[in-house]
Amino acid sequence: MSNQEPVAVITGGAGDIGKEAARMLGSHGCSVVIADYNPSAGTAVEKELKDSGFNVLFIKTDLLKQNDIINLFSETVEQYNKIDILVNCAGISSRTPVQDITFEEWDTVLNINLRASFFCSQYALKYMVPRKSGCIINIASAAGKIGGVAVGAHYSSSKAAIICLTKSLALFGAPHNIRVNCVCPGPIATAMTDEWGKETNTSFIQKIPLKRYGTPTEVAEVIWFLSSDKAAYITGETVDVNGGLVMD
Numbered sequence: 138m139s140n141q142e143p144v145a146v147i148t149g150g151a152g153d154i155g156k157e158a159a160r161m162l163g164s165h166g167c168s169v170v171i172a173d174y175n176p177s178a179g180t181a182v183e184k185e186l187k188d189s190g191f192n193v194l195f196i197k198t199d200l201l202k203q204n205d206i207i208n209l210f211s212e213t214v215e216q217y218n219k220i221d222i223l224v225n226c227a228g229i230s231s232r233t234p235v236q237d238i239t240f241e242e243w244d245t246v247l248n249i250n251l252r253a254s255f256f257c258s259q260y261a262l263k264y265m266v267p268r269k270s271g272c273i274i275n276i277a278s279a280a281g282k283i284g285g286v287a288v289g290a291h292y293s294s295s296k297a298a299i300i301c302l303t304k305s306l307a308l309f310g311a312p313h314n315i316r317v318n319c320v321c322p323g324p325i326a327t328a329m330t331d332e333w334g335k336e337t338n339t340s341f342i343q344k345i346p347l348k349r350y351g352t353p354t355e356v357a358e359v360i361w362f363l364s365s366d367k368a369a370y371i372t373g374e375t376v377d378v379n380g381g382l383v384m385d
């Protein structure tokens with residue numbers, strides 16, 4: 138395997154946004170590792186992107202399991218010798234109202250959205266730090282800035298924490314020439330927003346200044362920009378992709 142092209146690991150790479158991020162990074166010459174716990178979706182995305190001529194590897198990974206996270210990064214390095222880019226994109230959302238959130242559901246949402254983003258970063262950094270090179274991109278949500286409108290308090294709390302995690306990791310990574318940034322999407326036209334139903338979507342879109350949902354490709358463009366040398370002086374930053382829904 139050539140050591141020239143950047144190697145990117147994308148968690149949740151079988152999902153709507155993760156898949157577009159994989160396609161975007163692949164189209165810019167990256168070798169892409171898709172980590173997802175859904176084997177049928179993961180192998181389908183792997184095949185689709187390979188058929189498009191990209192260098193893609195699917196590694197089945199349950200981010201709730203520490204051994205799966207360890208295996209994801211050791212297998213990536215075994216295959217490609219290095220990791221240049223980590224995109225922490227896996228996430229689950231939930232609309233459970235405050236009174237009905239159980240301890241178990243709180244832990245599941247926080248552990249997939251937040252804990253896994255931290256530990257994937259920790260393991261990726263083990264390989265990035267000695268090379269003094271790398272970048273990490275976390276995916277938060279507008280809900281992490283304004284609270285959940287269509288999503289639960291556990292989801293929005295996990296996304297708020299990801300914004301702060303980004304800054305902490307950026308401070309850690311900077312002396313090692315490693316940048317860490319965050320993309321903060323508003324509602325994006327995906328299976329997640331489909332699930333909200335027509336009524337919620339119609340009224341939500343009215344609140345968005347650009348009067349539409351974003352697309353996974355529009356999020357992937359920002360992921361690509363942040364991972365590229367064009368963003369060489371940007372770290373610890375959170376970039377909104379939300380049609381003007383939140384301006385801060």
Ligand SMILES: NC(=O)c1ccc[n+]([C@@H]2O[C@H](COP(=O)([O-])OP(=O)(O)OC[C@H]3O[C@@H](n4cnc5c(N)ncnc54)[C@H](O)[C@@H]3O)[C@@H](O)[C@H]2O)c1
Pocket residue numbers: 148149150151152153154155172173174175178198199200201225226227228229230249276277278279321322323324325326327328329330
């Ligand atoms: N869709 C939106 O409107 C929107 C808005 C803001 C933020 N986001 C965030 O963007 C990211 C991607 O969202 P999406 O809409 O593409 O969602 P999606 O459900 O299509 O993709 C999420 C992926 O994560 C994977 N995943 C879930 N739990 C996992 C686990 N334990 N181990 C490994 N993989 C696991 C799923 O299999 C899925 O492929 C998420 O972090 C989400 O919170 C989405």
